[in-house]
Amino acid sequence: MKKAVITGMGCVSGLGGNVREAWQNARAGVCGISRNAIEAENQPQLVFGGPVAAVAARKFETLVERFGHRAVNSVDRFSNLAALATLEALSDASLLERKPEIEAAAIVYGSASGGNSSIEAGYQRLFDARASSVHPLTIPRYMSSAPTSHLSMLFGVKGLCFSVASACSSSAHAIGEGMHLIRSGRAQIVIVGGSDASLTYGSLHAWRALGAVSTDACRPFSLGRNGTIIGEGAATLVLEEAESAARRGATIYAEVAGYGASSDAAHITKPDVQGAVRAIRAAHSDAQLPTTLPLLISAHGTGTTLNDSCEAAALNAVYGEALQRCSVIATKSAHGHMLGASGAMEFILAVLALRQRISPPVLGFLGKDPECDLPLALTAAAIDYQAAISTSLAFGGLNCVLIARMI
Numbered sequence: 363m364k365k366a367v368i369t370g371m372g373c374v375s376g377l378g379g380n381v382r383e384a385w386q387n388a389r390a391g392v393c394g395i396s397r398n399a400i401e402a403e404n405q406p407q408l409v410f411g412g413p414v415a416a417v418a419a420r421k422f423e424t425l426v427e428r429f430g431h432r433a434v435n436s437v438d439r440f441s442n443l444a445a446l447a448t449l450e451a452l453s454d455a456s457l458l459e460r461k462p463e464i465e466a467a468a469i470v471y472g473s474a475s476g477g478n479s480s481i482e483a484g485y486q487r488l489f490d491a492r493a494s495s496v497h498p499l500t501i502p503r504y505m506s507s508a509p510t511s512h513l514s515m516l517f518g519v520k521g522l523c524f525s526v527a528s529a530c531s532s533s534a535h536a537i538g539e540g541m542h543l544i545r546s547g548r549a550q551i552v553i554v555g556g557s558d559a560s561l562t563y564g565s566l567h568a569w570r571a572l573g574a575v576s577t578d579a580c581r582p583f584s585l586g587r588n589g590t591i592i593g594e595g596a597a598t599l600v601l602e603e604a605e606s607a608a609r610r611g612a613t614i615y616a617e618v619a620g621y622g623a624s625s626d627a628a629h630i631t632k633p634d635v636q637g638a639v640r641a642i643r644a645a646h647s648d649a650q651l652p653t654t655l656p657l658l659i660s661a662h663g664t665g666t667t668l669n670d671s672c673e674a675a676a677l678n679a680v681y682g683e684a685l686q687r688c689s690v691i692a693t694k695s696a697h698g699h700m701l702g703a704s705g706a707m708e709f710i711l712a713v714l715a716l717r718q719r720i721s722p723p724v725l726g727f728l729g730k731d732p733e734c735d736l737p738l739a740l741t742a743a744a745i746d747y748q749a750a751i752s753t754s755l756a757f758g759g760l761n762c763v764l765i766a767r768m769i
Contacts, residue, residue: 365619366544366552367769369612370455370600371710372447376415376593377697380450384707385714387696388722389742394697395579395591402563403479403486410566413578415593415698417443424449429516437503437512438477440596443703444509444557445516447596451553452517455600455612461518468549469510469523470540471598472532472556474702474756477504478565485564509557509596521549527702529756530662531623532556533597534705534764538621540601550603557596558701566592572631574666580699581726582663582692583670583734590664593698597706604769616713619749619767620649626759633669633755638676641761642753646680649765651749653680656687658721658750660712661736663692664699665726673755674734689745690736691715695725705754705762712750713766721745 376394377384387394395415402408422442425434428449434442452458480503484496502508507525514523522543526536533556540552560566569575569592576589607614622644626637646653662673678685693711694700700707715721721739739745754762 364545364547365604365617366541366601367604367607367617368599368615368713369602369607370451370457371615372450372454373595373597373707373710374417374443374446375595375697375700375707376417379419381710385711388693388711389720391723391725391742393725400561400563400566403482405490408563410563413591414561415591416561417595422446433516436499437508438480440473440477440557440559441509441512443559443596444471445512447555447598448513448553451598451600457600463551464518465520467519467551467553468521468543469513469519469553470526470536471510471513471554472526472536472702473506473509473558474527474529474532475558475560475565476506477508478560478562480504482562482564513553519553528760529758530699530701530704531754531756531760531762532702534752534754534762535623537599537618537706537709537764538623538762541618541621544601544603550606552601553598554601555596555598555706556702558703559594560592560701561594576665579726580665580695581728582661582665582695582724583674583731583736583738584727585729585731587665587667587670589666590694591698593700595700595703595707597703597710599706599710614769616716616766617769618764620645620651620765622648622763624761628759630758633672634759635672635675635679637759637761638673638755639679641763642676642680645751645763645765649767651765654684656747658712658715658745658747659688659690660708660750660752661690661692662753662755663694665694669755671733673753674736677736686737688737689721689739691721691739692724693722705752709752709764709766712752715745716747716750716766716768719745
Protein backbone atom coordinates (compact mmCIF):
# COMPACT_ATOMS: atom_id res chain seq x y z
CA MET A 363 0.00 0.00 0.00
CA LYS A 364 1.20 3.50 -0.81
CA LYS A 365 2.12 5.71 2.15
CA ALA A 366 1.09 9.31 2.68
CA VAL A 367 3.78 11.47 4.28
CA ILE A 368 3.88 15.10 5.37
CA THR A 369 6.37 17.23 3.40
CA GLY A 370 5.12 20.72 4.19
CA MET A 371 3.29 22.57 6.97
CA GLY A 372 1.93 26.08 7.42
CA CYS A 373 -0.32 27.86 9.89
CA VAL A 374 -1.56 31.19 11.12
CA SER A 375 -3.24 31.51 14.51
CA GLY A 376 -3.36 33.38 17.76
CA LEU A 377 -0.13 31.58 18.65
CA GLY A 378 1.80 33.07 15.74
CA GLY A 379 1.89 33.94 12.09
CA ASN A 380 3.70 30.78 11.00
CA VAL A 381 4.65 27.28 12.14
CA ARG A 382 7.93 28.31 13.73
CA GLU A 383 6.30 31.00 15.89
CA ALA A 384 3.36 28.79 16.84
CA TRP A 385 5.60 25.90 17.86
CA GLN A 386 8.00 28.07 19.85
CA ASN A 387 5.13 29.69 21.73
CA ALA A 388 3.32 26.41 22.35
CA ARG A 389 6.49 24.79 23.66
CA ALA A 390 7.23 27.78 25.89
CA GLY A 391 3.75 27.82 27.38
CA VAL A 392 2.79 31.14 25.78
CA CYS A 393 -0.96 31.66 25.52
CA GLY A 394 -2.39 33.22 22.37
CA ILE A 395 -5.67 34.09 24.09
CA SER A 396 -6.38 37.67 25.19
CA ARG A 397 -9.28 39.99 25.79
CA ASN A 398 -10.47 41.79 22.68
CA ALA A 399 -13.26 44.14 21.69
CA ILE A 400 -14.98 42.82 18.56
CA GLU A 401 -17.16 45.45 16.90
CA ALA A 402 -20.23 44.74 14.80
CA GLU A 403 -19.95 45.46 11.07
CA ASN A 404 -20.11 49.27 10.62
CA GLN A 405 -21.62 49.65 14.09
CA PRO A 406 -18.83 50.48 16.55
CA GLN A 407 -21.38 51.02 19.33
CA LEU A 408 -22.02 47.26 19.34
CA VAL A 409 -19.05 45.49 20.91
CA PHE A 410 -18.42 41.91 22.01
CA GLY A 411 -15.91 41.95 24.83
CA GLY A 412 -14.17 38.86 26.04
CA PRO A 413 -11.24 36.51 25.59
CA VAL A 414 -10.54 35.25 22.07
CA ALA A 415 -7.52 33.93 20.17
CA ALA A 416 -7.09 36.40 17.32
CA VAL A 417 -4.57 36.42 14.48
CA ALA A 418 -2.36 39.47 15.00
CA ALA A 419 -2.30 40.55 11.35
CA ARG A 420 -5.51 42.21 10.19
CA LYS A 421 -4.21 42.76 6.67
CA PHE A 422 -2.67 40.44 4.12
CA GLU A 423 0.34 42.30 2.73
CA THR A 424 2.21 39.08 1.92
CA LEU A 425 -0.66 37.85 -0.23
CA VAL A 426 -1.17 41.25 -1.91
CA GLU A 427 2.50 41.40 -2.82
CA ARG A 428 2.40 37.96 -4.43
CA PHE A 429 -1.10 37.77 -5.92
CA GLY A 430 -2.35 41.37 -6.16
CA HIS A 431 -5.10 43.39 -4.49
CA ARG A 432 -7.97 41.98 -6.53
CA ALA A 433 -7.27 38.35 -5.60
CA VAL A 434 -7.05 39.25 -1.91
CA ASN A 435 -9.88 41.76 -1.64
CA SER A 436 -12.44 39.63 -3.49
CA VAL A 437 -12.66 36.94 -0.78
CA ASP A 438 -13.58 36.59 2.89
CA ARG A 439 -11.01 36.62 5.66
CA PHE A 440 -11.18 32.85 6.19
CA SER A 441 -10.08 32.28 2.59
CA ASN A 442 -7.09 34.59 2.94
CA LEU A 443 -6.07 32.90 6.19
CA ALA A 444 -6.13 29.61 4.28
CA ALA A 445 -3.95 31.18 1.57
CA LEU A 446 -1.36 32.37 4.11
CA ALA A 447 -1.07 28.92 5.69
CA THR A 448 -0.92 27.21 2.30
CA LEU A 449 1.72 29.58 0.95
CA GLU A 450 3.91 28.64 3.90
CA ALA A 451 3.19 24.91 3.53
CA LEU A 452 3.98 24.82 -0.20
CA SER A 453 7.15 26.83 0.36
CA ASP A 454 8.13 24.46 3.17
CA ALA A 455 7.60 21.53 0.80
CA SER A 456 9.70 23.24 -1.92
CA LEU A 457 6.78 23.01 -4.33
CA LEU A 458 5.98 26.64 -5.14
CA GLU A 459 8.13 26.64 -8.26
CA ARG A 460 7.27 23.10 -9.39
CA LYS A 461 4.36 23.88 -11.70
CA PRO A 462 3.70 20.38 -13.12
CA GLU A 463 3.45 18.84 -9.66
CA ILE A 464 1.20 21.66 -8.38
CA GLU A 465 -1.11 21.46 -11.40
CA ALA A 466 -1.61 17.73 -10.86
CA ALA A 467 -2.13 18.07 -7.09
CA ALA A 468 -5.42 17.78 -5.22
CA ILE A 469 -6.94 19.90 -2.47
CA VAL A 470 -9.15 18.75 0.40
CA TYR A 471 -9.88 21.67 2.72
CA GLY A 472 -12.29 22.16 5.60
CA SER A 473 -14.27 24.88 7.32
CA ALA A 474 -16.89 24.79 10.06
CA SER A 475 -18.44 28.25 9.79
CA GLY A 476 -17.69 29.68 6.36
CA GLY A 477 -17.39 33.40 5.70
CA ASN A 478 -18.88 34.99 8.80
CA SER A 479 -17.63 38.48 7.97
CA SER A 480 -19.31 38.41 4.57
CA ILE A 481 -22.58 37.11 6.00
CA GLU A 482 -22.71 39.77 8.71
CA ALA A 483 -21.78 42.55 6.27
CA GLY A 484 -24.67 41.49 4.07
CA TYR A 485 -27.11 41.42 6.97
CA GLN A 486 -25.96 44.86 8.07
CA ARG A 487 -26.60 46.31 4.59
CA LEU A 488 -30.10 44.83 4.42
CA PHE A 489 -31.40 45.17 7.95
CA ASP A 490 -29.58 48.19 9.36
CA ALA A 491 -28.60 50.35 6.39
CA ARG A 492 -31.86 49.36 4.62
CA ALA A 493 -30.02 48.74 1.37
CA SER A 494 -31.94 47.03 -1.41
CA SER A 495 -29.19 44.47 -2.12
CA VAL A 496 -26.02 42.94 -0.80
CA HIS A 497 -22.56 42.84 -2.35
CA PRO A 498 -22.73 40.72 -5.53
CA LEU A 499 -19.90 38.48 -4.31
CA THR A 500 -21.56 37.69 -0.98
CA ILE A 501 -22.34 34.06 -1.80
CA PRO A 502 -18.94 33.22 -3.35
CA ARG A 503 -17.29 34.82 -0.34
CA TYR A 504 -19.19 33.02 2.41
CA MET A 505 -19.68 29.53 0.93
CA SER A 506 -17.74 26.93 2.90
CA SER A 507 -15.90 25.80 -0.24
CA ALA A 508 -14.52 29.30 -0.91
CA PRO A 509 -11.03 28.57 0.49
CA THR A 510 -10.69 25.48 -1.70
CA SER A 511 -11.50 27.50 -4.82
CA HIS A 512 -9.27 30.36 -3.67
CA LEU A 513 -6.30 28.04 -3.15
CA SER A 514 -6.88 26.32 -6.47
CA MET A 515 -6.85 29.63 -8.35
CA LEU A 516 -3.98 31.23 -6.44
CA PHE A 517 -1.60 28.30 -6.79
CA GLY A 518 -2.82 26.74 -10.04
CA VAL A 519 -4.00 23.43 -8.63
CA LYS A 520 -6.03 21.60 -11.31
CA GLY A 521 -6.59 18.15 -9.81
CA LEU A 522 -9.45 16.94 -7.61
CA CYS A 523 -10.47 19.79 -5.28
CA PHE A 524 -13.29 19.64 -2.75
CA SER A 525 -14.29 20.89 0.68
CA VAL A 526 -15.21 19.21 3.95
CA ALA A 527 -17.71 20.60 6.46
CA SER A 528 -17.94 18.52 9.64
CA ALA A 529 -17.88 21.20 12.34
CA CYS A 530 -14.63 21.14 14.30
CA SER A 531 -13.56 17.84 12.74
CA SER A 532 -13.48 19.44 9.28
CA SER A 533 -9.72 19.79 8.80
CA ALA A 534 -9.01 16.45 10.48
CA HIS A 535 -11.40 14.75 8.06
CA ALA A 536 -9.67 16.63 5.23
CA ILE A 537 -6.31 15.17 6.27
CA GLY A 538 -7.74 11.66 6.48
CA GLU A 539 -9.44 11.87 3.09
CA GLY A 540 -6.27 13.33 1.57
CA MET A 541 -4.36 10.36 2.95
CA HIS A 542 -6.80 8.02 1.19
CA LEU A 543 -6.35 9.85 -2.12
CA ILE A 544 -2.63 9.12 -1.92
CA ARG A 545 -3.03 5.53 -0.72
CA SER A 546 -5.38 4.78 -3.60
CA GLY A 547 -3.07 6.33 -6.18
CA ARG A 548 -5.57 9.03 -7.19
CA ALA A 549 -3.09 11.78 -6.32
CA GLN A 550 0.61 12.08 -5.51
CA ILE A 551 0.32 15.44 -3.74
CA VAL A 552 -2.68 16.64 -1.71
CA ILE A 553 -3.01 20.01 0.01
CA VAL A 554 -5.09 19.49 3.15
CA GLY A 555 -6.19 21.52 6.14
CA GLY A 556 -8.82 23.99 7.23
CA SER A 557 -9.60 27.59 8.07
CA ASP A 558 -12.16 29.62 10.00
CA ALA A 559 -12.55 33.28 10.93
CA SER A 560 -15.43 33.40 13.39
CA LEU A 561 -14.33 36.34 15.52
CA THR A 562 -17.28 38.45 14.47
CA TYR A 563 -19.90 40.15 16.63
CA GLY A 564 -22.76 37.89 15.58
CA SER A 565 -20.84 34.63 15.64
CA LEU A 566 -19.37 35.26 19.08
CA HIS A 567 -22.80 36.09 20.49
CA ALA A 568 -24.10 32.84 19.03
CA TRP A 569 -21.35 30.89 20.78
CA ARG A 570 -22.08 32.72 24.03
CA ALA A 571 -25.80 31.90 23.71
CA LEU A 572 -24.90 28.23 23.32
CA GLY A 573 -23.22 28.37 26.74
CA ALA A 574 -19.99 26.91 25.39
CA VAL A 575 -17.69 29.91 25.84
CA SER A 576 -15.52 30.53 28.88
CA THR A 577 -15.40 33.90 30.57
CA ASP A 578 -11.67 33.71 31.22
CA ALA A 579 -9.64 30.82 29.77
CA CYS A 580 -9.70 27.45 28.05
CA ARG A 581 -8.80 24.91 30.76
CA PRO A 582 -8.86 21.42 29.21
CA PHE A 583 -9.61 18.59 31.65
CA SER A 584 -9.22 20.92 34.63
CA LEU A 585 -11.32 21.19 37.73
CA GLY A 586 -13.40 24.35 37.38
CA ARG A 587 -13.30 24.52 33.58
CA ASN A 588 -16.19 26.54 32.22
CA GLY A 589 -15.98 26.52 28.44
CA THR A 590 -13.83 26.99 25.41
CA ILE A 591 -12.33 30.10 23.82
CA ILE A 592 -13.04 30.84 20.16
CA GLY A 593 -10.00 31.38 17.96
CA GLU A 594 -9.41 32.04 14.29
CA GLY A 595 -6.80 30.93 11.80
CA ALA A 596 -5.80 28.27 9.32
CA ALA A 597 -3.53 25.25 9.13
CA THR A 598 -2.32 23.50 5.98
CA LEU A 599 -0.30 20.34 5.39
CA VAL A 600 1.17 19.03 2.16
CA LEU A 601 0.69 15.27 1.92
CA GLU A 602 2.76 13.37 -0.61
CA GLU A 603 3.20 9.79 -1.73
CA ALA A 604 6.26 8.56 0.16
CA GLU A 605 8.32 7.22 -2.74
CA SER A 606 7.66 10.34 -4.81
CA ALA A 607 8.72 12.55 -1.90
CA ALA A 608 11.91 10.54 -1.40
CA ARG A 609 12.79 10.77 -5.10
CA ARG A 610 12.68 14.54 -5.10
CA GLY A 611 14.56 14.77 -1.80
CA ALA A 612 11.73 16.34 0.17
CA THR A 613 11.87 16.71 3.94
CA ILE A 614 9.54 14.10 5.44
CA TYR A 615 8.09 15.10 8.81
CA ALA A 616 6.04 11.99 9.50
CA GLU A 617 3.66 9.50 7.95
CA VAL A 618 -0.10 9.95 8.20
CA ALA A 619 -0.44 6.35 9.29
CA GLY A 620 -3.99 6.04 10.58
CA TYR A 621 -7.44 7.55 10.15
CA GLY A 622 -10.55 6.61 12.04
CA ALA A 623 -13.99 8.20 11.85
CA SER A 624 -17.39 7.63 13.40
CA SER A 625 -20.71 9.30 14.09
CA ASP A 626 -22.32 9.23 17.51
CA ALA A 627 -25.84 9.28 16.00
CA ALA A 628 -26.95 10.57 19.38
CA HIS A 629 -27.11 14.32 20.08
CA ILE A 630 -26.27 17.56 18.27
CA THR A 631 -24.07 18.98 21.06
CA LYS A 632 -23.66 16.27 23.73
CA PRO A 633 -20.77 13.88 22.90
CA ASP A 634 -21.01 10.12 23.25
CA VAL A 635 -18.21 8.03 24.75
CA GLN A 636 -18.73 5.04 22.50
CA GLY A 637 -18.63 7.18 19.36
CA ALA A 638 -15.19 8.48 20.33
CA VAL A 639 -14.06 4.96 21.25
CA ARG A 640 -15.03 3.66 17.80
CA ALA A 641 -13.07 6.39 16.03
CA ILE A 642 -9.92 5.88 18.14
CA ARG A 643 -9.97 2.11 17.67
CA ALA A 644 -10.58 2.51 13.93
CA ALA A 645 -7.51 4.77 13.63
CA HIS A 646 -5.35 2.23 15.45
CA SER A 647 -6.66 -0.57 13.26
CA ASP A 648 -5.96 1.44 10.13
CA ALA A 649 -2.40 2.16 11.26
CA GLN A 650 -1.92 -1.40 12.53
CA LEU A 651 -0.70 0.19 15.76
CA PRO A 652 -1.39 -1.64 19.05
CA THR A 653 -3.15 0.40 21.73
CA THR A 654 -0.67 -0.93 24.29
CA LEU A 655 2.24 1.14 22.94
CA PRO A 656 3.23 4.46 24.58
CA LEU A 657 1.87 7.41 22.59
CA LEU A 658 1.63 11.16 22.47
CA ILE A 659 -2.09 11.96 22.61
CA SER A 660 -3.21 15.34 21.26
CA ALA A 661 -6.67 15.61 22.76
CA HIS A 662 -9.64 17.54 21.41
CA GLY A 663 -9.76 19.12 24.89
CA THR A 664 -12.18 21.99 24.43
CA GLY A 665 -12.36 22.94 28.11
CA THR A 666 -16.12 22.32 28.23
CA THR A 667 -17.59 20.19 31.01
CA LEU A 668 -19.21 17.53 28.84
CA ASN A 669 -16.59 17.17 26.09
CA ASP A 670 -13.62 16.76 28.41
CA SER A 671 -15.20 14.17 30.69
CA CYS A 672 -16.47 12.22 27.67
CA GLU A 673 -13.09 12.28 25.95
CA ALA A 674 -11.27 11.24 29.13
CA ALA A 675 -13.65 8.30 29.53
CA ALA A 676 -13.07 7.27 25.90
CA LEU A 677 -9.29 7.40 26.24
CA ASN A 678 -9.38 5.34 29.40
CA ALA A 679 -11.71 2.81 27.76
CA VAL A 680 -9.39 2.33 24.76
CA TYR A 681 -5.99 2.38 26.43
CA GLY A 682 -6.65 1.16 29.95
CA GLU A 683 -3.48 0.86 32.03
CA ALA A 684 -1.34 1.71 28.98
CA LEU A 685 -2.68 5.27 29.14
CA GLN A 686 -0.36 6.03 32.04
CA ARG A 687 2.64 5.46 29.72
CA CYS A 688 1.32 8.14 27.37
CA SER A 689 1.40 11.95 27.50
CA VAL A 690 -1.76 13.95 26.83
CA ILE A 691 -1.53 17.45 25.40
CA ALA A 692 -4.41 19.85 24.67
CA THR A 693 -3.25 22.84 22.64
CA LYS A 694 -6.60 24.64 22.45
CA SER A 695 -5.56 26.03 25.82
CA ALA A 696 -2.96 28.05 23.87
CA HIS A 697 -4.48 28.76 20.43
CA GLY A 698 -8.16 28.61 21.28
CA HIS A 699 -10.80 26.62 19.44
CA MET A 700 -10.09 27.37 15.77
CA LEU A 701 -13.23 25.44 14.79
CA GLY A 702 -12.73 23.94 11.33
CA ALA A 703 -8.98 24.60 11.49
CA SER A 704 -8.43 23.00 14.90
CA GLY A 705 -7.80 19.43 13.78
CA ALA A 706 -5.06 20.40 11.34
CA MET A 707 -3.50 22.88 13.78
CA GLU A 708 -3.36 20.28 16.53
CA PHE A 709 -1.99 17.65 14.16
CA ILE A 710 0.85 19.96 13.12
CA LEU A 711 1.78 20.66 16.74
CA ALA A 712 1.63 16.94 17.58
CA VAL A 713 3.97 16.10 14.69
CA LEU A 714 6.41 18.80 15.80
CA ALA A 715 6.24 17.50 19.38
CA LEU A 716 7.20 14.03 18.11
CA ARG A 717 10.09 15.40 16.06
CA GLN A 718 11.38 17.80 18.73
CA ARG A 719 10.79 15.24 21.47
CA ILE A 720 9.07 17.70 23.76
CA SER A 721 5.45 18.00 24.85
CA PRO A 722 3.91 21.49 24.88
CA PRO A 723 2.22 22.15 28.23
CA VAL A 724 -1.51 22.20 28.85
CA LEU A 725 -2.31 25.71 30.05
CA GLY A 726 -4.81 27.05 32.58
CA PHE A 727 -4.92 23.95 34.76
CA LEU A 728 -6.42 24.61 38.20
CA GLY A 729 -6.57 21.12 39.66
CA LYS A 730 -7.42 17.51 38.91
CA ASP A 731 -10.99 16.62 38.04
CA PRO A 732 -11.79 13.03 39.11
CA GLU A 733 -13.81 12.64 35.88
CA CYS A 734 -10.74 13.46 33.78
CA ASP A 735 -8.10 11.01 34.96
CA LEU A 736 -5.41 11.58 32.32
CA PRO A 737 -1.60 11.84 32.26
CA LEU A 738 -1.63 15.50 31.26
CA ALA A 739 1.56 17.26 30.19
CA LEU A 740 1.25 20.27 32.50
CA THR A 741 4.81 21.43 31.88
CA ALA A 742 7.02 21.18 28.82
CA ALA A 743 8.72 17.81 29.16
CA ALA A 744 11.04 15.56 27.20
CA ILE A 745 9.25 12.74 25.40
CA ASP A 746 10.34 9.89 23.14
CA TYR A 747 7.39 8.46 21.23
CA GLN A 748 7.25 7.04 17.73
CA ALA A 749 3.59 7.89 17.14
CA ALA A 750 0.92 10.40 18.09
CA ILE A 751 -2.86 10.39 17.86
CA SER A 752 -4.95 13.52 17.44
CA THR A 753 -8.64 13.48 18.30
CA SER A 754 -11.39 15.73 16.90
CA LEU A 755 -14.85 15.24 18.42
CA ALA A 756 -17.22 17.63 16.69
CA PHE A 757 -20.74 18.89 17.27
CA GLY A 758 -23.26 16.54 15.76
CA GLY A 759 -21.17 13.60 16.93
CA LEU A 760 -18.80 13.71 13.95
CA ASN A 761 -15.59 12.16 15.23
CA CYS A 762 -12.21 11.93 13.54
CA VAL A 763 -8.92 10.50 14.85
CA LEU A 764 -5.58 10.74 13.07
CA ILE A 765 -2.31 8.93 13.76
CA ALA A 766 1.10 10.31 12.85
CA ARG A 767 4.09 7.98 12.86
CA MET A 768 7.78 8.80 12.63
CA ILE A 769 9.61 7.15 9.74
